[in-house]
Amino acid sequence: MPRLPFDPIAEAQRKWVEHGWTDASDGMAAVTSVMRAHQIVINRVDDVLRAFGLTFARYELLMLLHFSSRGSMPVKKASARLQVHSTSVTSAVDRLERDGLVRRVPNPTDGRGVLVELTDDGRALALRATEALNSEVFAVPPVPRERLGALLDALREMRREAGDFA
Amino acid sequence: MPRLPFDPIAEAQRKWVEHGWTDASDGMAAVTSVMRAHQIVINRVDDVLRAFGLTFARYELLMLLHFSSRGSMPVKKASARLQVHSTSVTSAVDRLERDGLVRRVPNPTDGRGVLVELTDDGRALALRATEALNSEVFAVPPVPRERLGALLDALREMRREAGDFA
């Protein structure tokens, strides 16, 4: 990826103001910046997880199961906690099951549902991946430490306003 | 999507600290927050663009061409400006061309390349979509106005450190 001689988002913002869309220019910049930030962090994370045959989506599901009291939960509950559609969880479970990291078991209390259950291999891999992620990515945040608080605060507000949590 | 009674990212952060991964907990929260923020903003944007048969990726390409002096540019240049792989641009061009919003023309100065050229329909649609996006999304940023500056600053730092621009 080439390094540009200028900030492309600042450039777009300039165009917005030029066209008289000043009151929308910050919002445009915010949306575009979040898009690019997502790309940056997911690439950093997936670079590390590739060595473990994982992606961030699948890693998150493994850790959610790891932290759950029984090591298993219904697809629906995982979907709510990870805040993605059930079908995204289904897709992750398919691949994790293929690799022997989780298994599907019938839900004893609901004949419609299945429980996704962490296997021993899955738990071990999740912990090894966490060690790598912690040291190679999370301990070296993608933003200077002194800005991290403001970033987390702003994004928490965004998530709250989007109705993620009470 | 159900509203959770608690912030799932704060909950994950608590688990991280419990496990002694304190120095990585903020980074983990930052990465996860950016992921979720991306989902929130892209859903808001695509909700509006759906009425125009567009997605944000294709909209961005249309606007890039609209702002360019000739209304056309090589795939490679669009890829650098949008900061996505060339193949992502190829894919967007395929769909925009299918819908008559851009056309591919041979690059007169490079026999290997093609120029992506905005059609009149493409330009008109981009402007109508911009009107809708400005009023329905960008003018109502996904974060309180008073936090917007801090968010933009933090994300600009992230992009700079990732090597996006000088």
Next chain:
DNA sequence: TCACGGTAGGTGGACGTCCACCTAAAGTCA
């Protein structure tokens, strides 16, 4: 008890992103 609306989960498909690989045309350098 039983009919019916609601819910859990899966399927198939569209889309954007990336990667590995390919072809053809430039560019380079002896």
Next chain:
DNA sequence: TGACTTTAGGTGGACGTCCACCTACCGTGA
């Protein structure tokens, strides 16, 4: 000038996300 390297762009495929639709089961109310 000619052989080698680099570059532009496309293909095919993996993956995650969403949506529309489907099936099977649950729970509720008459």
